[in-house]
């Protein structure tokens with residue numbers, strides 16, 4: 001379970017994220033939806049230890065990991081799939097997998113499941129066909145799969161997904177949605193940030209709308225699927241979906 005309380009963060013003294021409370025139980029997806037600049041990446045970077053919060057706490061299964069450096073947070077079981085994938089241009093798929101493989105410490109029973117390169121390739125067979133290809137030779141969808149593979153190889157308890165379907169064709173968007181659902185069903189707590197309510201509604205147990213770094217709506221996925229009015233209003237979408 002990932003639990004954020006009063007999380008506050010920003011840049012150069014300016015606050016972007018204003019006291020966010022949010023929890024993601026194991027085995028569920030919590031989607032944070034917000035427009036460009038709402039603070040979604042700031043949120044996941046703060047949870048992942050790439051930025052230090054100015055206030056608030058990040059807890060993983062009750063353990064306070066607030067302000068710890070990124071490598072320790074990753075070691076504790078929080079995996080990040082960054083916006084824009086960030087794969088290495090010059091490394092092959094195989095090299096990415098080898099370098100990202102971080103088995104849990106012996107006796108660590110907190111992981112929903114343990115991932116190896118072989119198991120990741122079973123889940124993402126397309127990567128298996130591209131094992132010798134370098135990052136620059138992969139399509140956007142393949143790069144996204146590789147970014148996901150890297151995070152899984154830390155055998156995470158929590159996955160932070162920053163716009164995992166950005167720029168992908170609809171068929172790949174559906175594949176990623178299905179993967180997110182599969183990974184949550186395995187017991188991973190998934191925090192998904194997205195500008196698109198449609199996608200978030202499809203797979204989330206809970207949704208939070210983030211507007212200028214503040215929560216402006218929280219509702220269940222079930223309620224959002226039954227009636228999108230409140231969500232659309234919070235995102236100031238018109239009836240035509242503009």
Ligand SMILES: Nc1ncnc2c1ncn2[C@@H]1O[C@H](COP(=O)(O)OP(=O)(O)OP(=O)(O)O)[C@@H](O)[C@H]1O
Pocket residue numbers: 011016034035036037038039040041042043083195
């Ligand atoms: N490195 C930075 N230095 C200063 N300000 C930043 C930095 N990164 C982001 N910001 C500002 O913080 C605010 C939130 O940015 P953030 O990247 O978290 O938004 P986002 O919701 O992820 O947007 P997008 O949908 O475009 O990815 C924006 O006003 C942005 O200009």
Ligand SMILES: [Mg+2]
Pocket residue numbers: 040041042083162
């Ligand atoms: Mg972003």
